[in-house]
Amino acid sequence: MSLVVFVVVAFTSAGLALGLRARPMATASLGLVGLVATVLAAVAIDPAQAVVVGHSGLATTSYLRIFLILGSLVGLGLTVAGLAAGTRRDAAAVTLAILGASGLTLGLVDPRAAVLVATAGGLFGVLVTLVPTDGRAGATIGIRETRAVVVAGALAIAATAWFGRDLSQLAAQPVVFGLAYLAFAIAVAIRFGAIPFHLWAARLTDVVPETSLPILMALAPASLAIVALAWTDASVAPLLVDLDPARAIVLAIAIASIVLASVAAFVQDDLEQVLGYSIVGDAGVVILALATLDPEAWAPTRTWILVFIVARSSFAAWTAGIRAGFWTGRVEDLRGWARRSPVLSVAFALVVIASVGFPGLVSFEARTSIVELALDGPMATLVLLGTLAPLAYYGRLLWIGLARPDRILEPIDAWRPRISPPDVTAMRRWLRTTWNANRAFSTASVALLLGVLAVATSAGAFEAPAAAAGLPPSLSIPSEDVAPVASGDLPEPQESSAP
Amino acid sequence: MNPALVGVALAVVVGAVVAGSARNARSAILGLVVTMVAAPVLAEPTPAPLALAARLVGAVLAGYLLWIATRGDRLQTQGSLVGWPTEAFLAIAAAVVGFGSHGLGAPTDGPPLAAAAGFALAVLPVVTGRDILRIGLGLCLLLGGALLVRVSLGGTPDALEELMTAGLVATLGGAVAILAVAARTDGRPGFELSSTTTRRSSHGANAHPRGPR
Secondary structure, eight states, rough: OHHHHHHHHHHHHHHHHHTTTSSHHHHHHHHHHHHOOOHHHHTTTTTEEEEETTEEEEEHHHHHHHHHHHHHHHEEEEHHHHHHHHHTTTHHHHHHHHHHHHHHHHBBBBBHHHHHHHHHHHHHGGGGGGGTHHHHHHHHHHHHHHHHHHHHHHHHHHHHHHHOOTTTTTOOOHHHHHHHHHHHHHHHHHHHTTSSOOHHHHHHHHOOOTTTTHHIIIHHHHHHHHHHHHHIIIIIOOOSOOOHHHHHHHHHHHHHHHHHHHHHHHHHHHHHHHHHHHHHHHHHHHHHHHHOOOGGGGGHHHHHHHHHHHHHHHHHHHHHHHHHHSSSBGGGTTTTTHHHHHHHHHHHHHHHHHOOTTTTSSHHHHHHHHHHHHOOHHHHHHHHHHHHHHHHHHHHHHHHHHHHSSSSOOTTTSSSSOOOOOOOHHHHHHHHHHHTHHHHHHHHHHHHHHHHHHHHHHHGGGHHHHTTOOOOOOOTTTOSSEEEOGGGGGGOOOOOOOO | OOOHHHHHHHHHHHHHHHHHHSSBBHHHHHHHHHHHHHHSSSSOOOHHHHHHHHHHHHHHHHHHHHHHOSSSSSOOOOBBBBBBBHHHHHHHHHHHHHTTTTTTSSSOSHHHHHHHHHHHHHHHHGGGGBEEEEEEEHHHHHHHHHHHHHHHHHOOOOHHHHHHHHHHHHHHHHHHHHHHHHHHSSSSSSOOOOOOOOOSSSSSSSSSOSSSS
């Protein structure tokens, strides 16, 4: 089955890259090869396959395929950007492992199994929290991340188990339904670092390379959110019980994340903190979708999740480009960045278009639908305006970028590629010199490419909206492993001998 | 009630109390391994042999990785915040609650003893110590508790779910072990949390390095 191939490629590459971690360049090269292989494996996924294992199994969908293609592409782009701008030796392996876990999570038919893999996927991230110069501080942040992932996993396991049985003889009060729904929604909120569960995520931005942040804070939790959405639509939404108290709590978390994360991003002085809070803010829209309890939110939410992952990744690549080009991540020190790097300026414009959007753009319409399904009246208008709050921190960055530079570190044409004539007698040295001379340009170029990908996803390219409207994985798809049984081979009906 | 299951449930809870309260790091890990090895058997019917084998391999692998991470001369951890007798009583109280509220309002496919043990495991991390290893062990107990509650509600998981569970248990053990090793790289013997937060330098610390760190 094509999904199994993807998962095997991702986990094998991750394992090999980790095995070679004592040799940083070898592990980086192997990671890059593995990420290229995952892109190819994701493209090769057949979106209508199923494999039965016991009473459960794995199934592929068009949405799963697009999710993994986009995830692998941004993983590859961010890894290249990280190599140019500075990253951890395990970043590529972590990206591969999270991609493998995401593929498995989205392919598993049973949500009780899917939440287990989504939890394991979150745990791989601890590897990039380890700081080479201060292991204890990195481990402290790592164990807090682990705590968030495991607590979220425990909540999701309990919630899916409570619903995953015959409830026809139920004697419980509706409050128990509300608690199960609330547990899963809070699990998703914890994984995204939504406000008020954001402290671990805020500390994460202090140690994790910017190019790994979207993988840990957006891609890995997104697979759990998709499972939660499918589970909510199938198990909770059809119930005729009053879930308003639990729903109100989820709404409060979502609105707080959308609004307060944008405020936090606006006041932060480090680009990585701005990036981290921007991820939290956009994740608030996903949590808002969990509060709709309306199957109508299924397609727009899954579309938004794709845009969310790609747009945040392109913003991360832009952040890495700024660091590589200007040697700083402090916002106040970036005066004139937009005047000095046309490539980063275009990339920034693409990031803003992809993440904020405008009426008519698929991502904008998806976000508007989610808000209108979750809320009514003036509150919906206010929250809709709140989703445009990222314009404030983007505006601040642009304002700083257009200001007159207060210090000159690099020549005015430093953003351009610098390629000296190749030395055929020492190609390796020439390659190394060229790579080192073009780190800033390489990172900016990756940011530009990811920006284009983000705008394309926002505009509904790759048939993403149609795939997002498709059904969740199901074993009812004709399986490649289950051959039709000839009617002559079926056992003859026998008369019952029961009294 | 199946007496063998009662014995297994007792082993799970006793192992968890040891894991939560022992000051010696390896004693705590031994208690955790007992819990993780016994927990998959606490189901009716017991899992298929292959699925059970996967769970046992996952549990032993997690324990082994933690064992490696605690190499050293009688490495100490913070132990329990309240002492083992209190932890034991707390676990018993939680087990009684779990047993009594089995099913949470609806008939179930799993044994009530799994609910009792699951609740006992889930409550212990609340009072466990606060260093990197103890938090990690507490998280292993919490995960074990959630998995037991899942068995008590939904019955014995199928083979695929058991395989995923084994992978998750081993991954968690590995993650905690890596963090425990990293915590000791500064030369200090224990697993205490860092009192300082590493902050990324704003001026070029990440820019243009020689290679991945």
